[in-house]
Amino acid sequence: MAPSTLSSLLLPLLLLGSKVSAAPASAAAIVSAAIEARADDSHWVDTWTSMPQLVEQSNMPPSAFTGGGATFKGATIRQTVHISIGAPRIRVQLSNTFGGSDLPITSASIALPASGKAGSNAIDTATLAGLTFGGKEGITVPKGQIAYSDPIDYKVEPQSMLTVNLYLETGQSGNSITGHPGSRTTTWMQSGNQLNASTVTGSSVAHWYYVNAVEAWAPANTSALVILGDSITDGRGSTDNANNRWPDLVLAKFQKAGITNLGFNNEAAGGNCVLNGGLGPPLMQRYKRDALQQQGVKYVFIFEGVNDIGANANADSIISAFKTIIADCKAAGLKVYGATITPFGGNSYASSSHEAARKKVNDWILTSGAYDGTVDFAKLLADPSSPDKLLSKYNSGDGLHPSVAGYQYLADNFPTDLFK
Structure with a gap:
């Protein structure tokens, strides 16, 4: 492959990742993704989004998850989102747009909720898959920024529900966080790393936190x-x-x-x-x-x-x-x-x-x-x-x-x- 051709393939993907703080993928992986994109002419399309905003104090998580100077310290957050179009590959966008500090995500995963229900605290563990960020298990999203997970081959059906699990070992410092209070969907949270747990049994609220978009490779x-x-x-x-x-x-x-x-x-x-x-x-x-x-x-x-x-x-x-x-x-x-x-x-x-x-x-x-x-x-x-x-x-x-x-x-x- 000629250098000029390689550059033309790399540039769009490097620009796409300009808002992401994850470590860059290898040159070979980037070229492979670019060739694949050119071959099947697919592209990323939003299949679910929520409008990010600064979470009002009345819509913050329960007090057990806001103490010690950090929000969600040592906690797992389990949230469900409503997919619109199906796809064989997806990626998840996390937002720290209105955060008052950097957002340290220790690890994350996705799964299908039990019985496909919105707001479920249970998942079908056979569908559980870990998310990575630049090939790493976690990511720190800088204050005011967004971050993407790596693309994952994970089939989602039209109008289905997807569970997104986040674990924050140290939590986010302070009490200015990004979310969407009007989720009309129950979010669950429990102390400890519960990413792989079949059921999360702690507190619940009808708000979304941090999860901002799911994009489909279509x-x-x-x-x-x-x-x-x-x-x-x-x-x-x-x-x-x-x-x-x-x-x-x-x-x-x-x-x-x-x-x-x-x-x-x-x-x-x-x-x-x-x-x-x-x-x-x-x-x-x-x-x-x-x-x-x-x-x-x-x-x-x-x-x-x-x-x-x-x-x-x-x-x-x-x-x-x-x-x-x-x-x-x-x-x-x-x-x-x-x-x-x-x-x-x-x-x-x-x-x-x-x-x-x-x-x-x-x-x-x-x-x-x-x-x-x-x-x-x-x-x-x-x-x-x-x-x-x-x-x-x-x-x-x-x-x-x-x-x-x-x-x-x-x-x-x-x-x-x-x-x-």
Whole structure:
């Protein structure tokens, strides 16, 4: 192989690992991976993601796992995530984006949860496999950075659950850690190295910690959809461990329709805003990370803005922000879709001025032609006799968040031909 050819093979893979603190793979391994990638034209595609954020103190792990000046000291964390597209090979991304110190992962493993259940504290030990990082058992993820596991030949099925186990011998110093509080999925933790244990029997919470993405090695015709949103997309009002957020239900609809080459990735967080304030980084500060920089992304879907309106944001400011995001996505060669802001009559957000702002933003979404396509979520869920309110059977009870029936109705009416 000529030196120039070798360089052309190495460069993309070295750049891909630029955010990873693991030791580099051998030159032979890198060349082998590059040749394989060129031969079958496969690429990495997000099959599951969560929006990383600084974990609020109220959402930190129980006190038994936060003492002694470190979080998760001498503890195993067992978490389950919902795979969207299947693959024969995967890799796991860990995030220390908001950590106040380096994140020392002593060892990690994956397995299939017992009975395939979300939030299970038990695994099928016959499916257990260790993760490595640059060929090593553990890794220290620098403050503010992410890290990938080495790719592992491990078959995952579409819409299946995957268990990710992490063991932190020394824990992460301090109490500023990265996670996703709105997991709607039970995470288990127990003292000691329990990576290989069939069952973890310590404390449990409905939050994710550190695990940020699972990527699938998939054919070139497979791509990722990233959904940018707030608590309605994050699943407030859905059922814990049931995977019945509206994106999960749309995924199921697409899979049933034979559309199996599209990864669904939920990049939403409760209380999130477009402009400023709220919980987690506002959309204008995170959309490049959460959409443009994701692996295999082809489509971006925006469904956000209600928290801005509830905080008295100007409709024109929200529209201007959407224009910026759309322009950047299209400049990156991505298609962008938008959904209208759903009603909130009866909620504390409700007022005549807020309703006027919602209507103005929604009119722009539907008529401006800025998006490659739109879905009128507001019309689907609104009470026809009072369009400023959710229809009662689609109302979770607070006038803002849909019920499980509401999420199902959104999925039932989501157009399967939208992403072309």
